[in-house]
Amino acid sequence: MTAARSGASSGDGVAAGGDAGRGWFPLDAERHRRDAPRYCPGCAAALSLADGGQGLITEYWTGQDRVFVCFCGACGWSGDIVLAARVVGHEAAE
Numbered sequence: 001m002t003a004a005r006s007g008a009s010s011g012d013g014v015a016a017g018g019d020a021g022r023g024w025f026p027l028d029a030e031r032h033r034r035d036a037p038r039y040c041p042g043c044a045a046a047l048s049l050a051d052g053g054q055g056l057i058t059e060y061w062t063g064q065d066r067v068f069v070c071f072c073g074a075c076g077w078s079g080d081i082v083l084a085a086r087v088v089g090h091e092a093a094e
Contacts, residue, residue: 032059035083037068042077 036057040047047055047070054073059066066083 035066035068037070037081040070040072040075040077041079041081042072043075045072045074047072 036059037047038051039045040055045055046053047057049055056071056073058069060069061067064085068081068083069078070081071078
């Protein structure tokens with residue numbers, strides 16, 4: 001029996017649940033829907049077509065960081081929005 005079919009961990013830290021045939025995808029898709037940016041940082045227009053927006057949002061990963069590549073059709077802004085577990089900043093010299 002495979003790990004996904006037995007309900008055990010699939011090895012990547014995600015336990016297979018009710019949709020064992022699809023593996024990690026349903027949980028990852030839910031995280032994307034929950035965490036994806038909803039509004040443009042440039043003009044505050046909705047990005048998602050479901051919210052009446054004209055934008056595009058896609059997600060990729062760099063190490064432990066989740067990166068959302070966004071485009072706003074309302075103002076033309078495009079850029080990356082990074083969800084990071086930890087952010088280290090600095091104070092400007094006086």
